[in-house]
Amino acid sequence: MKKLIMSVVVSLVLGVAVVNAEEAKTAPAADNPVKAEMRLLDKAFKNLIDSLILNNPKAIEEPFHEVHMAKVNTEKALEKGEIRLPKNNDKIKQFVEMDEQFHGNLEALIEASRKGDMKAVQDVTHKLLNGCVQCHNKFRN
Numbered sequence: 001m002k003k004l005i006m007s008v009v010v011s012l013v014l015g016v017a018v019v020n021a022e023e024a025k026t027a028p029a030a031d032n033p034v035k036a037e038m039r040l041l042d043k044a045f046k047n048l049i050d051s052l053i054l055n056n057p058k059a060i061e062e063p064f065h066e067v068h069m070a071k072v073n074t075e076k077a078l079e080k081g082e083i084r085l086p087k088n089n090d091k092i093k094q095f096v097e098m099d100e101q102f103h104g105n106l107e108a109l110i111e112a113s114r115k116g117d118m119k120a121v122q123d124v125t126h127k128l129l130n131g132c133v134q135c136h137n138k139f140r141n
Contacts, residue, residue, distance in 0.1 A: 044067050048121075052121065055118060060110070064109070085139045086140050112124055
């Protein structure tokens, strides 16, 4: 368990450093709803890791509400054709499908946290992080 938590924390820290370096080269989040959503997701994931470490399932849910609200803005921008992916932009439909699956997993995470099922929270966290890596590999990095 400790190795898992440490590997997740290290991955997040390294990922944030890369994201922050890349964001400095691009448009501000206000101009890009995907980046705004990613920033909120980063904040929510940091809280998730803290909650896992501290065995505090009640603290998990709240930051993900902001992520959900940002998702609505991302969906509107996608509908208007305002989103341009850094890589594989021609596969926007696959991006949307992966995003829907990811947000479905977020719902499972919230449900597990409401039940206090930290094993399920941990399992879903793995799925979510794998989803982040797959999406970034396909559409960003």
